[in-house]
Every structure is written in C-alpha cells, then in structure tokens.
Amino acid sequence: MPLLRLGRIEDDVWTPVGEAQELPERGAILVSLSRFTADHERLLAGNCALGVSLANTDNPADILPWISRISLIVLEFPKYTDGRAFSQAQLLRRRYGYAGEIRATGQVLRDQLRLMIRTGFDAMLIDEADAEAVYQLSAAELSEAYQAASDSSEAVFIKRQRAREVSADQ
Amino acid sequence: MYRYDEFDEVLVRDRARQFRGQVDRRLKGELREEHFKPLRLQNGVYLQLHAYMLRVAIPYGQLNASKLRQLADIADRFDKGYGHFTTRQNVQFNWIRLADMPDVLDMLADVEMHAIQTSGNCIRNVTSDHLAGANRDEIEDPRPWCEIIRQWSTFHPEFSSLPRKFKIAVTAGATDRAAVRVHDIGLHMKRNADGNVGFEVIVGGGLGRTPFVGVTIRDWVSKEDLLSYLEANMRVYNRYGRRDNKYKARIKILVTELGPDIYRRQVEEEFAAQRSAEKIALPQAEIDRIAAYFAPPAFEELPDASPVFEAFRSEARDQARWARNNLRAHRAPGYASVHIVLKQQGAAPGDATSGQMRIVADLAERYGFDDVRVAHEQDLVLPHVKLDDIPAVYDSLKRAGLHASGAGLGSDVIACPGLDYCNLSNARSISVANEVQAVFADPDFEDEVGPLHINVSGCINACGHHHVGHIGILGVDKKGEEFYQVLFGGRADEKAAIGAIQGPGLRHEEVAPAIQRVIDAYLALRRDSSETFIDAFSRIGQGPFREALYAAS
Numbered sequence: 001m002p003l004l005r006l007g008r009i010e011d012d013v014w015t016p017v018g019e020a021q022e023l024p025e026r027g028a029i030l031v032s033l034s035r036f037t038a039d040h041e042r043l044l045a046g047n048c049a050l051g052v053s054l055a056n057t058d059n060p061a062d063i064l065p066w067i068s069r070i071s072l073i074v075l076e077f078p079k080y081t082d083g084r085a086f087s088q089a090q091l092l093r094r095r096y097g098y099a100g101e102i103r104a105t106g107q108v109l110r111d112q113l114r115l116m117i118r119t120g121f122d123a124m125l126i127d128e129a130d131a132e133a134v135y136q137l138s139a140a141e142l143s144e145a146y147q148a149a150s151d152s153s154e155a156v157f158i159k160r161q162r163a164r165e166v167s168a169d170q
Numbered sequence: 171m172y173r174y175d176e177f178d179e180v181l182v183r184d185r186a187r188q189f190r191g192q193v194d195r196r197l198k199g200e201l202r203e204e205h206f207k208p209l210r211l212q213n214g215v216y217l218q219l220h221a222y223m224l225r226v227a228i229p230y231g232q233l234n235a236s237k238l239r240q241l242a243d244i245a246d247r248f249d250k251g252y253g254h255f256t257t258r259q260n261v262q263f264n265w266i267r268l269a270d271m272p273d274v275l276d277m278l279a280d281v282e283m284h285a286i287q288t289s290g291n292c293i294r295n296v297t298s299d300h301l302a303g304a305n306r307d308e309i310e311d312p313r314p315w316c317e318i319i320r321q322w323s324t325f326h327p328e329f330s331s332l333p334r335k336f337k338i339a340v341t342a343g344a345t346d347r348a349a350v351r352v353h354d355i356g357l358h359m360k361r362n363a364d365g366n367v368g369f370e371v372i373v374g375g376g377l378g379r380t381p382f383v384g385v386t387i388r389d390w391v392s393k394e395d396l397l398s399y400l401e402a403n404m405r406v407y408n409r410y411g412r413r414d415n416k417y418k419a420r421i422k423i424l425v426t427e428l429g430p431d432i433y434r435r436q437v438e439e440e441f442a443a444q445r446s447a448e449k450i451a452l453p454q455a456e457i458d459r460i461a462a463y464f465a466p467p468a469f470e471e472l473p474d475a476s477p478v479f480e481a482f483r484s485e486a487r488d489q490a491r492w493a494r495n496n497l498r499a500h501r502a503p504g505y506a507s508v509h510i511v512l513k514q515q516g517a518a519p520g521d522a523t524s525g526q527m528r529i530v531a532d533l534a535e536r537y538g539f540d541d542v543r544v545a546h547e548q549d550l551v552l553p554h555v556k557l558d559d560i561p562a563v564y565d566s567l568k569r570a571g572l573h574a575s576g577a578g579l580g581s582d583v584i585a586c587p588g589l590d591y592c593n594l595s596n597a598r599s600i601s602v603a604n605e606v607q608a609v610f611a612d613p614d615f616e617d618e619v620g621p622l623h624i625n626v627s628g629c630i631n632a633c634g635h636h637h638v639g640h641i642g643i644l645g646v647d648k649k650g651e652e653f654y655q656v657l658f659g660g661r662a663d664e665k666a667a668i669g670a671i672q673g674p675g676l677r678h679e680e681v682a683p684a685i686q687r688v689i690d691a692y693l694a695l696r697r698d699s700s701e702t703f704i705d706a707f708s709r710i711g712q713g714p715f716r717e718a719l720y721a722a723s
Contacts, residue, residue, distance in 0.1 A: 081208050081291065083331025087408045090328050094448050111192065111209055118327035142184045144177050146321045147450070149328065156177040156321070161453045 002131045005101070005123040007139065009132055012125075014051050014072060024048060030074060033058050044069055051101075056084035060091045067098050075121070077106035086119040093120035093150035113138035120150030171232050171541065172317045172463040174282045181324070182279045185286055189213050190272035197269060212292055212330070214285030215271060219593040224263045224271060225288040226278060230298035230316040230340070231259030231544040235531035238542055240281040242524035242531070244274055253527065255512060255520040257584060257635055258337070259297050259544040260288055264591055286324060291332045293323035293404070297339045299347045300545035303464060304507045304553035306499050308342040310367050312359055314461040315396070316340050318452065322397050329404045333411035334419035336404070337376075340369075344664070349546060351375045351384045351666035352638055354421045355403060358664075362390040369396055373403060373433070374425030377632040381668045382422040385430040387437060393457070395441075397450040402441035406433070467539035467554060472504025476557035482564070491613055492564060492575035500554065508538075508552040508563060509545070509577035513607060518600045519585045520548030529570040537563050546662075548584055549577065580610035580622045580689070584635055588628030588645065589652075595628035597645025597652035598678070602626055605682040606643070609689065619689055621702045623661070638662035640704045641688065642669045643681060654681045658688075658715055659707050672716045684719050691718035 003012045014030045017023060023046060030051035036043060043050055044066060051072030052063055063070060073092060075085035085104065092098040104116050104124035116124060117139055128134045145153040174182070192209050195201040201209075210216075214225035226241070233241075241261055245253050248270050249263040256262055266274060278284055288295055296319045303311045319338060323329070329336070341348040342359035350356025356372035368390045375384025391399045403421075412418045412427075425433045483490045498507040510530060513519045522530075530550055534542045537559040543551040555563055567573045576582050583606055586592065588599025603626045610616035625639030629646075636642030642657035653675030660669030676684055689703075691714055696706045707715060 080205070081331050082413060083329070084409055084413075086328045086331065087405050090405075095443065095445060109205055111205075112331075115327040115330055141188045142181060142325060144181050144184075145327075146181070146324050147326055157452055157456045159177065160175070160456055160459070164455055 001125045001127050003103075003123060003125055004131050004135055007132060007135045010123075016053075028071070030072060033062060036063065040066060053105075054088060056082065056088065058088075060088050060096065064096055067092075067096055070098075070100055072101045072103060073098065074103045074105055077104060077108060077112070080107040080109045080112055083115075086115060089116075089120040090150055110134045110138055114141055118145065118149040118151045118153065171234055172229075172313075172460065178282070178321075179279075182282070182284045182286075185213075185284060185325075186272065186275040186279050189275060193268060193272055208290060208331075211290035212287060213271075213275075213290075214288035215268070216289060217593075218264060219591055221265050222268050222271070223591075224266045224274060224285060225256070226261050226263070226283060226285050227288045227295040228259050228261060228283075228544050229320050230296055230302070230313055231300050231546075232313065233534075233542040233544065234540045235535040235542070237281045237283055238527050238531040238534070240277060240283070242527040244277055245524040245527070248274055251525075252517075252521050252523045254518055254587065255522060255544050255548050255550065257520075257546045257548060257633070258295060259300070259546060260295060261544070264587075289335070291334050291336075292330050293326065293332075293336045293338065296320050296323070297337070297348055297353075297546065299341045299343055300543040300551050301347060301498060301507055301553060302342070302543075303466060304498075304500055304505075305343055305345075305347075306501050307344040308359070309361065310342050310359055311461075311464050312340045312342040312357075313464045314457065315357070315359070315369075315393070317460050317463075318397070318457070319400070322400070322450065326404075329408055332404075332408055333413045334416065334421075336407070336421065338400075346662075346664040346666075347546075349635075349638065349662035349666070351664070352377055352381070352635075352662055353384065355400065356384050357396075360390065366392065368392045371399065371403075374422040374430070375666070376420050376422045377635055377637045378420065379417055379630045379632070380420075380422065381632070381637040382426065383666045383668060384422075385425060387430065387434045394451075397452065398444055398448070399437075399441055401448075401450065402437050402444065406436045406440055410436070466502075467541070469502040469505060469554070470556070472502070472556070472558075474503045476504060476560075479557035479560050482561040488575065488613070489561075489564065491617065492573060493560070495575050495579060495617075496577040497560070498551075502554070504557050505554055506557055506560065508555050508560070510550040510552070510567060510572050511574040511577050511582055512549050512572075513574060513576075513582055513603075514571065515604055515607065518587050518590070519583055519603055522550070526570050526572055529566055529572070533563055533566055546584075547578075547582055549582070575613065576610060576616050578621055578623075579616050580619055580624060581607040581616060583607055583624045583626060584639070585626035586628050586633035588626075588634075592628060592633075594631055595645065596630075596647035597628050597654065599626045599628040599634055599645060602643060602645070602654060602678065602681055606685050609682055609686050618699070619693065619703065620699065621704075622689075623704075624685075625660070635662065636660070637668045638666065639669060640707070641685065644671075646675055648675065652678050654678065656681075656684065656688075656719055658712055659704070661704055670712065672712065672719055680722065683722065687718040687721050688715055691715055 028049040053074040339353040352375040358370040371388040372384035496509040538552040585599040585603035589595040627634035627636040638660040657669030
C-alpha cells in the first residue's frame with residue numbers, strides 16, 4: 001500500500017518489530033506501546049530510529065517523557081468513521097509539541113485526508129491508485145478553516161482580526 | 171441576522187463543490203454506498219423509505235424572506251412543492267433526487283444557506299430560542315453565541331467522526347424555549363455572583379431510546395472560556411464515548427456510566443491542561459462584529475396598547491382567540507411575536523407548502539423586519555410585528571390557511587414523519603397526530619383545556635420527542651400491528667422531565683378517545699382553570715390519569 005509523506009509517495013523504511021522479536025542493530029524500528037513501555041531503556045539506548053504504534057484507545061501521555069526521542073508515531077483508524085486518532089494527533093502536536101512523523105494506518109480513505117492533515121498527520125498509508133493527486137485534491141478542497149488545529153491553517157477569526165488591524169492602520 | 175463575509179461564503183461554496191464531487195463519484199460507482207453514507211450524512215442527505223431526503227440547516231432557526239423564498243423555489247423545482255420544518259429548527263425535503271442535490275446546495279449557497287452537519291456523527295446545527303431578541307425574559311440575545319458556536323463547530327477536524335451525533339442548544343431566557351436540558355450540551359446564559367453573563371453548561375441530556383435530563387457540569391463558564399470549555403467536553407467524549415454499540419454511543423451514556431462527578435473531573439482536567447496556544451481566544455472585536463448582526467431592529471417608540479389591535483380583537487371571536495393564543499409578549503412596547511401554527515389536517519406537523527412559505531416571507535418583509543424563525547414546535551414565528559399591523563398579518567395568514575389559533579395548546583402537536591416517510595419508524599405518526607388534534611377541534615374546549623404539549627413519535631428513536639410531551643405518544647410494532655404507548659409528565663422547559671410510560675400500548679383507533687378521557691379527567695381534577703395539565707399531573711400523580719387512559723378496556 002502506498003505511503004504518502006507530506007503528499008508524496010515514499011518508501012517505507014520502518015521495520016515493525018513484534019513483542020518478543022529480537023531488536024536489529026540499526027535501521028528504523030516500529031514497536032507497539034506495550035513493547036515500548038516494557039523495553040524503552042534498551043530501545044532508546046540502541047542505534048535505531050524509533051517509532052511507536054498506538055492503538056486508538058492508548059493514551060499519548062504515556063510516551064510523553066520520551067517524546068523528543070521518538071521519530072514516528074503510528075495512529076490507527078480501525079474504521080474510517082472512528083475519529084479517536086484525531087484527538088490523539090491533536091494532543092501530540094498541540095499539547096506535547098511532538099514534531100516527528102505522525103502516520104495514519106487502517107481504513108484511510110481519501111475523504112478523511114483533509115481532517116488528517118488538519119489534526120497533524122503528515123503521513124498515511126492509503127490504498128489509492130493515484131495517491132498523490134488525490135492528496136493534492138483533498139488538501140485543497142476547503143480553502144478556509146474556522147478553527148485552529150495542528151496544521152498551519154490560520155483560523156478565520158484570526159484572519160478577520162488582522163484585516164481589521166490593517167484597515168485601522170490605514 | 172448574520173451575513174456571510176468572504177470567508178463564510180467561500181467555505182459554503184467549497185463545501186457544495188466538494189459534495190458535488192462526492193455525489194459524482196458515487197453516481198459513477200467510484201464510491202461505494204458504505205463509504206458514501208457518512209459523507210452524505212454529514213451533508214444532511216438521508217436515504218429514506220421512498221427517496222433521498224435533504225435536511226437543510228437553519229442555524230438557530232433564523233430565516234429571512236429571501237431564504238424562505240429560496241426554500242419555496244427548491245420545494246417547487248426539486249420536491250413536491252412543500253418542505254417539512256423540524257423540531258431542531260431545520261427544514262427537510264423528502265423527494266430530492268441524489269443527482270439534483272449539488273444544484274440544490276448551490277441554490278442554498280446563493281442565499282447563505284447550506285446543509286453542513288445536519289446529520290452524521292458530528293456537531294449538528296446549533297439550536298436556540300425562537301423568540302431570541304424578541305422576548306422579555308432573556309438576559310441577553312443568545313444568537314451571537316450560537317453563530318460563534320456554528321463557526322467553531324463547522325468542519326472541526328477533530329470532532330468530525332464522533333461516536334455519535336452531537337446536539338448543542340443555547341438559551342438565555344428565564345423560560346427555556348430551546349429544551350437545553352435534553353441536548354448533548356445545553357447552554358443556559360446566566361449571571362454569576364459578580365453579575366457577569368456566562369453559561370451554565372448542561373451535559374448528557376437527550377431523548378432517543380434512553381432518555382435523560384442533562385446534568386449541570388459547570389454552573390458558570392465565562393464567554394471567554396466557552397469555546398475552549400466546549401473543546402474539553404468534546405475531546406473527552408471523542409476519546410472515551412462508547413463506540414461498540416451505536417445505541418450506547420451518545421454522550422448521555424458516557425456521563426451516566428462514568429457518573430457526572432467523574433465526567434466533570436475529566437473535563438476539568440482536560441480544560442486545565444490546555445496550553446495557552448490551544449485556547450480559543452476570540453478577539454473582542456470579532457465577538458462585537460458578530461453581535462452587531464443581531465442588534466435589535468429599529469423599533470418605533472409606541473405605546474403599549476394599539477387601538478387598531480384592540481378593535482381587531484373585539485371584532486370577532488376567532489380573532490380574539492388567535493390573538494390570545496398565537497401572540498407572544500414582546501420586549502418593545504407596541505409589538506408582538508406571531509406564532510404561525512403549521513399543523514394541518516392530513517399533513518405532517520411542520521409541513522408548509524411553497525405558497526405558504528412565500529406568504530410568510532412577504533409578511534416578514536412587509537411587517538416583520540425581514541425576520542422569520544422556526545420554532546422547535548415545528549411552527550414558524552414572526553418575531554417582531556407591530557400590533558397595528560396584526561390585522562393585516564392575520565388576514566394574509568387566514569387567506570393562506572395559516573391562521574390555526576391553538577399555538578401551545580392541544581392541537582399544536584409535535585410529531586415525527588413516522589411510517590409514512592421514515593424507514594426507521596414502526597408506526598404511523600401523522601394520522602395519530604391528526605386524530606389527537608381532532609380531540610381539540612372545538613376551540614372553546616381547547617381553550618378550556620389550556621396549555622398542553624402533545625408529542626408523537628413513530629418509534630423509539632423519539633424524533634417527535636414523546637418523552638418530553640406533557641402527553642407523549644410512542645408508536646411500537648407488535649407482530650406487524652401498530653400500537654401506541656402513552657406517557658405522561660414529560661416537559662422540555664427549565665423544569666425538564668422525562669415522561670413515564672403508563673402501560674400497554676393502545677390500538678391506533680383507541681388513541682384519540684383515550685386522550686379525550688384523560689383530558690376530561692384533568693378538567694374534573696384540576697383546582698381551577700389556572701392549573702395547567704402538567705401542573706395538575708405533578709400535584710396529583712399519575713393514578714387517576716392512568717385510570718382514565720385505560721377506562722375503556
């Protein structure tokens with residue numbers, strides 16, 4: 001399945017490592033929250049780039065002490081109508097200041113892409129033939145946002161305020 | 171009324187274009203119904219028993235003449251010449267083809283309207299007091315805050331795939347005309363000890379299969395904190411609301427299962443944890459900009475009494491009665507709010523023809539500061555009419571068949587569309603509502619009975635709000651036959667209560683006679699004519715009412 005990162009198809013360099021599986025020497029490894037919790041000292045001491053998968057019932061606060069040393073957080077959409085991962089992503093970006101990759105897995109459909117981008121996802125595994133084009137289209141579907149979220153869109157009420165200040169200056 | 175600026179305009183246009191693309195993909199077979207369903211629902215498109223239904227948002231129930239005329243044109247061009255006004259102050263069209271939906275959305279956008287989030291598991295259209303800005307008992311006009319909530323909740327990316335639908339209502343009256351205690355979140359504007367106006371936050375009310383009266387989670391939250399506090403509630407719900415069973419997914423179940431204290435603690439913790447960058451700090455200038463659209467119209471300085479109106483009242487009994495029942499006290503001397511009852515025999519309560527919509531639009535423009543409201547009783551309201559103009563307004567309404575004079579009384583029945591239109595329904599609602607209305611066909615009898623709310627739902631999803639009717643009627647299916655359970659004692663106002671089912675269901679033809687007996691029992695039991703049905707019921711209890719209900723069997 002194509003991996004989109006910042007709207008481009010990229011190779012997936014991350015290797016999932018199971019609960020009891022031996023850790024590789026180097027590379028980029030992706031573990032579950034339970035493996036991370038049990039093993040984080042060894043994981044953080046190694047040479048591997050580290051990614052953590054969270055179930056959408058997991059609390060992102062559980063990885064907070066180590067968040068700056070995690071490069072990838074994978075969040076899950078078991079069904080595309082289940083929006084819990086949107087809240088997880090917003091917490092990671094806006095409250096915990098997480099700057100690494102947030103990747104969506106599971107049932108990822110094109111009509112959610114804008115919501116994902118807005119809540120702070122910068123990568124997704126998406127089953128679309130022309131994933132890049134679909135991404136571009138979805139990202140631009142709505143040109144304004146009423147509320148601030150985790151992306152760079154400026155809320156409409158801020159834009160209005162700036163327009164008022166500009167016109168007051170003139 | 172609020173007017174779109176370039177940002178509002180572009181968003182509604184973008185949304186119409188986005189939905190046109192989704193419909194196009196669906197019609198071409200590129201999008202499966204399973205994946206299309208949540209998308210169409212977030213834009214108010216349901217698949218009903220016979221056809222697609224479009225629910226158009228009427229934010230906090232406010233319309234003007236051009237909007238109402240456009241709804242009439244849509245009804246004529248794309249539907250069967252009528253629309254259905256709903257208990258959530260929206261309007262529904264029952265016969266629009268899916269392929270026509272995008273054109274209808276464009277027509278709506280032309281008059282600053284849309285169908286965004288009128289359905290689906292998202293924050294729905296915010297509702298309010300239909301007399302906002304006109305009544306005498308509100309501490310402040312709630313509509314600016316409704317509009318602020320509308321904008322904040324529109325396309326909110328985090329709260330677009332909630333466990334279930336989410337309904338917010340705002341009121342500012344001492345009398346709650348917006349049923350805030352039976353909403354997912356109800357906001358009641360009030361002053362704190364320092365005299366500042368803010369919001370009591372009531373969470374977890376709702377009807378449906380498991381009705382609850384909401385719980386006050388915060389006695390007072392400031393205007394400044396309102397949106398951030400709502401976000402805290404929404405996040406707790408989005409993360410922890412149940413998703414394993416759609417019938418247990420509403421926030422009322424979360425609040426009940428956690429217990430209000432634990433729910434409150436979670437919300438307060440989430441609220442306290444918000445960093446300053448997460449807070450929604452609306453500039454005062456933006457609040458003022460929005461509030462300015464709701465400034466009172468230029469009322470003339472008039473005496474309290476109008477000789478023209480007095481003459482109208484004393485001229486004919488039916489006029490006196492209409493004036494007594496359908497006019498509401500207005501904040502400005504010499505004005506009244508006019509209640510237009512949309513309850514006609516043979517039609518679903520809330521239905522209005524395109525011709526009727528145009529007449530109401532003309533009246534609003536000519537006599538009513540271009541303002542029309544939808545009341546949750548499925549009626550229309552002209553909020554600001556000069557008493558001097560009442561005779562002219564009445565004449566026009568009468569010519570249009572819109573002069574039914576029982577507003578707030580027995581014949582002003584709230585009902586869902588029922589089995590005639592809805593694929594969820596178990597039983598007919600419209601015909602039962604019509605038969606119950608007929609109990610009150612004699613105006614003298616209806617007046618004698620006085621204020622009475624009767625609500626009819628065709629199934630346990632409770633779209634007719636039967637739980638909060640003084641008398642509620644619920645259609646159930648028993649082995650392919652329609653039966654109707656009767657509830658007593660519900661109310662949706664500031665003393666909100668859930669009615670109690672009285673016993674076994676009645677057959678269709680038994681319902682109206684049973685209601686007649688209950689009303690007769692009430693008339694015999696009440697202290698005097700000032701004791702309303704619901705007050706008498708509260709004082710006496712269900713015993714004699716229940717007995718009267720089943721007296722025939």
